[in-house]
Amino acid sequence: MESAARRLKDLAEIIGGEVIGDAEIEINRVSSVKDASHGSITFVSSPRYLSELYRSNPTAVIISREIEDPQKVVESFREKGHSISVLLVKNPHYAFAQILELFSTPPYIPTGISDKAMISKSAIIGRDVSIHPFVIICNGAEIGNGVILYPGVYVGNNSRIGDDTIIYPNVSIREGVIIGSGVIIHSGSVIGSDGFGYVTENGRHYKIPQIGGVVIEDDVEIGACVTVDRGTLGNTVIKRGTKIDNLVQVAHNVIIGEDSIIIAQVGISGSTELGDHVTLAGQVGVVDHVKIGSRAVVGAQSGVAKDVEPGEIVSGSPAISHKDWLKASTIFTRLPELRKKLKELEERIKKLEESSDKGGD
Numbered sequence: 001m002e003s004a005a006r007r008l009k010d011l012a013e014i015i016g017g018e019v020i021g022d023a024e025i026e027i028n029r030v031s032s033v034k035d036a037s038h039g040s041i042t043f044v045s046s047p048r049y050l051s052e053l054y055r056s057n058p059t060a061v062i063i064s065r066e067i068e069d070p071q072k073v074v075e076s077f078r079e080k081g082h083s084i085s086v087l088l089v090k091n092p093h094y095a096f097a098q099i100l101e102l103f104s105t106p107p108y109i110p111t112g113i114s115d116k117a118m119i120s121k122s123a124i125i126g127r128d129v130s131i132h133p134f135v136i137i138c139n140g141a142e143i144g145n146g147v148i149l150y151p152g153v154y155v156g157n158n159s160r161i162g163d164d165t166i167i168y169p170n171v172s173i174r175e176g177v178i179i180g181s182g183v184i185i186h187s188g189s190v191i192g193s194d195g196f197g198y199v200t201e202n203g204r205h206y207k208i209p210q211i212g213g214v215v216i217e218d219d220v221e222i223g224a225c226v227t228v229d230r231g232t233l234g235n236t237v238i239k240r241g242t243k244i245d246n247l248v249q250v251a252h253n254v255i256i257g258e259d260s261i262i263i264a265q266v267g268i269s270g271s272t273e274l275g276d277h278v279t280l281a282g283q284v285g286v287v288d289h290v291k292i293g294s295r296a297v298v299g300a301q302s303g304v305a306k307d308v309e310p311g312e313i314v315s316g317s318p319a320i321s322h323k324d325w326l327k328a329s330t331i332f333t334r335l336p337e338l339r340k341k342l343k344e345l346e347e348r349i350k351k352l353e354e355s356s357d358k359g360g361d
Helices: 008-015 047-054 070-079 092-104 322-333 335-360
Strands: 002-007 018-020 026-030 040-044 060-064 085-089 177-179 190-193 198-201 204-207 213-216 227-229 235-238 313-315
Touching (some): 002 008, 008 092, 018 070, 040 047, 190 213, 227 235
Parallel strands (some): 190 227
């Protein structure tokens, strides 16, 4: 990804890194290790990827301070007739993300309000917004400063969207939803749809009115085609900094703590509470009314049927301690062999019993 050139020492100052080599060299693009060439900067997260780096030709590389001899990287390239500079940092992934943002994100220039958008006269619109064609903003809605609403976005009655939030095409934000600042919501998501609440009477399912709301706090990112249901009473809450992948279902009155990670195809049932820094891996299912403690991790395709303690790592369905699950998985693969041995033992015992009976006669 090519952009205006920046000196390596300027990049180092921005990300808090240390330069080994020529700090004045100019970088004009960010590349993967495989595609790195002259003028580009790449990163290596672990010493085991250095061999791949040596097969490429970048101008600079970001590496961890934990690498024992970073000067060796410079010398190795010099031996093959190519100069390289090293940018030492604590966390190469994070540094690379910061630099990638610098090179890939153009300055924001608001486009204003399209004449093809439909905006209620009672809506409140902030400064420096970009409201694209076919956006619908209903009565009493509030849109903050610097907000971007792409085509097809629907904002329901009395919903609020905070400053610098980006809503991508065809997102539906139902009535009474509160969205914080710096939020990103990707295409096709529905925020504030009715919770799945019914009571059965005489064999028929009677709909329970869903009159609560949804609160999405600052710096949350929600992937494509995610559904976040409104509370039956009260709010469904996604707290600051949480990141949600594509195709996730968050049911009514769920509370997700700060800086949690929810991977694709997760389903969280109603009134479940997640603490801070929780990780739910892909295709996890969580039953209703359970609590998952802060910093807990649930492995992929697990079914959570009871509370998970803070910091606990669980896997399987129903979910159990990850260590126990690994042991059980090992045994499971040996079940045919164990079954065969069991049958052999049964036959031996049967013969011994028959022999004992004959001896007794």
